[in-house]
Amino acid sequence: EVQLLESGGGLVQPGGSLRLSCAASGFTFSSYAMSWVRQAPGKGLEWVSSISGRGGSTYDADSVKGRFTMSRDNSKNTLYLQMNSLRAEDTAVYFCAKGGPWVESDYWGQGTLVTVSS
Amino acid sequence: DIQMTQSPSSLPASVGDRVTITCRASQGISNYLAWYQQKPGKVPKLLIYAASNLQSGVPSRFSGSGSGTDFTLTISSLQPEDVATYYCQKYNSAPLTFGGGTKVEIK
Numbered sequence: 001e002v003q004l005l006e007s008g009g010g011l012v013q014p015g016g017s018l019r020l021s022c023a024a025s026g027f028t029f030s031s032y033a034m035s036w037v038r039q040a041p042g043k044g045l046e047w048v049s050s051i052s053g054r055g056g057s058t059y060d061a062d063s064v065k066g067r068f069t070m071s072r073d074n075s076k077n078t079l080y081l082q083m084n085s086l087r088a089e090d091t092a093v094y095f096c097a098k099g100g101p102w103v104e105s106d107y108w109g110q111g112t113l114v115t116v117s118s
Numbered sequence: 119d120i121q122m123t124q125s126p127s128s129l130p131a132s133v134g135d136r137v138t139i140t141c142r143a144s145q146g147i148s149n150y151l152a153w154y155q156q157k158p159g160k161v162p163k164l165l166i167y168a169a170s171n172l173q174s175g176v177p178s179r180f181s182g183s184g185s186g187t188d189f190t191l192t193i194s195s196l197q198p199e200d201v202a203t204y205y206c207q208k209y210n211s212a213p214l215t216f217g218g219g220t221k222v223e224i225k
Contacts, residue, residue, distance in 0.1 A: 047213055062119075
């Protein structure tokens with residue numbers, strides 16, 4: 001059974017940093033691209049970042065480019081999202097999803113809430 | 119970047135109605151189009167991939183069609199448990215843009 005479990009969310013001040021993690025199990029992690037998708041309170045889904053299976057290629061939304069960095073540790077079956085220079089508009093539930101460019105996102109984690117506020 | 123436009127944004131319908139949601143890409147995306155269902159407070163669930171392929175376990179009343187720039191999601195007979203917001207997403211290349219969502223509710 002595929003499982004994705006996000007962690008690392010919380011309250012952070014504007015300008016601060018946070019690192020999200022997503023622990024994966026139930027599939028050959030290194031064979032699949034992975035993505036982060038966020039959803040601000042009461043809003044729609046917004047794609048944030050994707051990474052190739054081996055981690056050699058990353059893709060970022062313009063809204064987070066230069067501030068967020070996605071990475072993965074295939075030895076630990078874990079995905080990361082390093083978020084720097086956080087803004088109020090980054091407040092959202094962040095989901096990790098199995099899938100990325102050219103591959104549909106067929107499994108999603110439960111999400112972790114990031115709140116950026118002073 | 120390719121924009122994804124969904125319509126309508128809100129869709130009140132009666133139980134048993136045939137419901138159609140449209141998603142339009144600003145440029146061709148072949149068939150790299152997925153549809154997701156998100157119930158209130160829940161995680162998005164994949165319904166359709168590659169524009170017309172039904173994800174395993176999804177009821178057959180859901181179907182997808184289209185290619186290139188114009189896509190549709192159809193619910194052949196709306197059920198109470200189908201109340202949700204539906205999103206399309208292009209995934210041919212980054213950015214993997216979502217449509218704005220269609221909220222389906224029972225009249």
